[in-house]
Amino acid sequence: MTVHRNAEMPIALPDEPAVGLEQARAHGLTEDEYRAIERALARTPTFTELGVFSVMWSEHCSYKSSRRHLRMMPNAGPRVVGGPGENAGALEVGDGWVAVFKIESHNHPSFVEPYQGAATGVGGILRDIFTMGARPIASMDSLKFGAFDHPRTRYLLGGVVAGIGGYGNCVGVPTVAGETMFDAAYNGNILVNAFCLGLARRDELQSARARGVGNPVIYVGSATGRDGIHGASLLASAEFDAASETKRPTVQVGDPFTEKLLIEACLEAMRSGAIVAIQDMGAAGLTSSSSEMAARGQLGIELDLDRVPLRETGLTPYEILLSESQERMLLVAERGREADLAAIFARWDLHAMVIGRVTDDRRWRVRWRGQLVADIPVEALADHAPIYDRPARPPKRCESRGASQLTVSPAQALRRLLDSPNVGSKRWVYRQYDSIVLGNTVAGPGGDAAVLRIKDSRRALALKVDSNPRACAIDPYVGAAATVVEAARNVACVGARPVGLTNCLNYGNPERPEIMWQFVRGVEGIRDAALALETPVVSGNVSFYNETEGRAIPPTPAIAMLGVLEDLSRRVSHHFKRAGDAVVALRTAPARLAGSECAAMFGIEGGELAALDLRRERALIDGLVAAADRGLIKSAHDAGEGGLAVTLAECCFSPDGALGVEIERMPDGDEAEVFFGEGASTVVISADPDRMEELRGLFGGIEFIPIGRVIDAPRLRIANTGSANTIDEDVRELRQIHEQAISRRLAPHG
């Protein structure tokens, strides 16, 4: 590798476009940003350098609109290890294990090409996790599609689900939970958020901070092609319109087989102690991984592009640096250990190539065919991206009228709701996912939260991802806080203590004040709920510009919660266990129809969200964990989409389907709201009648309402005092409806 001479200047290559403000604008940079680049370089950038800045300073890579707000989120706590700056945070979960987890969006790529977009989304988040030295042990997916009858929905649903399965199944990481929602608000902009959890021994955590001047920079994984040039970075940083359809040639194709080899080889290489720092080549591939590792180490890096493995001929430096080809890792090795590493990677049929060195002058320097093509201060790329404090203003709201009335009988409404794709079983989705590989899945998809045992430990982990765009659309603050609380409650329903979360913030165009306001309020809601529940935010991802032809999606923060179950034998599941058990509704506040599936289905407008009292929410979660720990509850199920009546039905869907429930008195309140309202936290538990008082004592400050008992006939009986409308249905019939809500809509000619 040639030595750097201070005199040397990066050269413009023949047949490269001239660089100027116009070219900068074409790259999505503003005039101020372009001037800042000129200042940082004290000269005009070369075309290659301009491309590099345009991706590093894109919203996707730089978080320039969100960064100052994300700082609000609590990221400290007794369990937190591995600090900010690294790719993802980590939490102690006991027995010397740390959990590393993160969720990330792949919305636009999945809308353009559902199978590959979703598949590469899974691949990307897996790399974020094993790059930390953790072995990926579980995935989740949060999916938002348009209305089921929208012409593209079936195609997108089929492609996305097949893509998530196609990649996750082939790479051998179980997909254990998720969520799926259909709403016309996503007709033109679906959401595909992928989550991964990894486990590592505390001392195995791997850094992404370059060290050691002269240490080699090594490239490993798939060869570089023209995939996704300006893909993730630009697609996710500019509004989506018909023009994006022409970005087709940049579609990235996932190769899960190579990813599997990378996981095994990289984990083995890390254990060899020869790796100083490692980072996946995600968005802005080679550029971001190399400059960010250098920036963290306050060092420089020099790259020689002639040594980069290429898939096609004729790639320019610009293309090599910006390519987003999948399944590639960049690492800094201990000098002199190159051969050891090469041997480990060769064992896995992977080729490790030295493509550069760590330098001491804090510059990011790139050579191609012996010439210098980029020479940029590392900080300018990685740290000094512009940070915006964009104006935020609440939209003018049309006066919300009091909620109109539900016109059908509770029994009819219940059947209609169970048949809704948002309420019905998601089995059609998750049976396409391997949820058991690795042999830790105690409870996979289908319950409130997934439960994973930790081998050779009494402890287990619980996982769930949730979002609530309808509530967020009404009140972005309450909606976001309620989402954190729902995810935590789902985790607590299996008996686990929520210990930390990651978030994926899906919003519209931040350059519009009312969108920015939604975003800020959302972050504040997450902050307050996370503080109240003492669940630090260990990682996250922001996806802006989720708009089509000027129409933004509703604010959709997706929250993935991790819980720790101290004793696996204390695990609780959601269906009733024994006839004669008492059934209790635990409630923090009366439910409301506003923002509910029922309201959406029957066109009930207006109304207010249920009040959210974070102290009560905390009390409910603490009570559930304590009750499970003392073995006081036989079953617990969170009232999600569809409300209390739907939840009671789901509690009857036990494996043998022999049990039912007899409800003598529902909680007080307007019938429709009590039966089908949502928003407020309601959990249905069943327990031994003799332990009622003991139980009640654990739920101080929240409503503890005995509503009936489990019966040994498969019937759902709800007699609502003071109302003629009662429900008396055959559980097997209801289950049938619930089971087929999605599949029947996808049946050929259906």
Added chain:
Amino acid sequence: MLVKVFVSPRKGILDPQGRAVAQSLKSLGFDGVGQVNIGRYIVLELDISDAEQARATVRRMCDQLLTNPNIEDYTFEIAAARDESPENQSR
């Protein structure tokens, strides 16, 4: 008539299958193997007598269902006559 559709990964798009097969052929001792691409070979019976109309129909089938325009190119033959119309770029 009998329609034969030849679908292959678009040029420049990663083809993991092709790469794996090329690898494997080499390790089986087949020398001189260069790039390998793996696509789909679709044969369908189509009861349309007019050739021009048939061609148009097949193109619609390919664009709507048989191929993924994001990552695949295709050509097709009807009976024995190869379709040479411009939008079916042959590789």
Added chain:
Amino acid sequence: MLVKVFVSPRKGILDPQGRAVAQSLKSLGFDGVGQVNIGRYIVLELDISDAEQARATVRRMCDQLLTNPNIEDYTFEIAAARDESPENQSR
């Protein structure tokens, strides 16, 4: 040379993919669609100048790796010249 291999499910062996595609074509309103079979279309660069030798090599590749004789038939073309030798039964 450029070798094109056409692999199809053997007659009599069920072809779930083909059946599903025929189904969807019909439900998309394409009339006159009869049987549909889905196979593999393999294109490979082979650096062998002698045509006869190349044909023999391709046959070995197909029998060993590229196809599963239990369930698949194949034909192939080298450059433009279609191979008509007996063991490559054309459909």
Added chain:
Amino acid sequence: MRWGVVRFPGSLDDTDALWALGRVMGQEARALWHKDEDLGDVQCVVLPGGFSYGDYLRCGAIARFAPIMKSVVRFADAGGLVLGICNGFQILCEAHLLPGALMRNRSLAFVCERVHVRVENAATPFTCAARQGEVLRLPIKHGEGLYVAPEQELRAMEERGQVLLRYTDSSGRECDAANPNGSMRAIAGVANETFNVFGLMPHPEHAVEAALGGEDGLKIFRSIAMSIEGRRPGASTAAASSTAA
């Protein structure tokens, strides 16, 4: 007894098989690397589930040529016991150690769920710890598990008793709804003519602990252990299953 679990690039359930055999059953189980040719002194070779070589081209088509497969074929020809699970089953078919082939599921979709299979022949080294006609509950997770073979071959296999497992409902009745992938004759697992090679799509290694969805998978592994340890096929099943790990 001594087990060897082959690790191909892209094998996924290899660690789960090793866990089931070594940690749950307390047997001697070691991993075998695909690039080695030496099987050591193992008494049963397990080809695990997964996506060897990405399952690119055809499932198992490339793995079949891994160096270790030469030794596996020799081992099988000499009467050694070989068990192929899911992808392992596909590899055994591609390697012609088992008849037939596995194609794309009827639904064209990957399926992960627990199914029921009926033991069709309990007089083999792979099933002797189960009762004839016993129904086992095992998980499947595959996209290409539709078993096919020429009709006359199928008939011959049935006569020889090579079909060891068939998909049924929980009561052991055959019905189309209980066939998760459209396999011909609802075949879930087959043996070779000499009954020392067995392939099945369900995953016994994922059904060895009550806490993780049942222990029926132990029946398969125990059968192999029993036959290796020289116990008569069909010997007291009750005893076998009562000594649960």
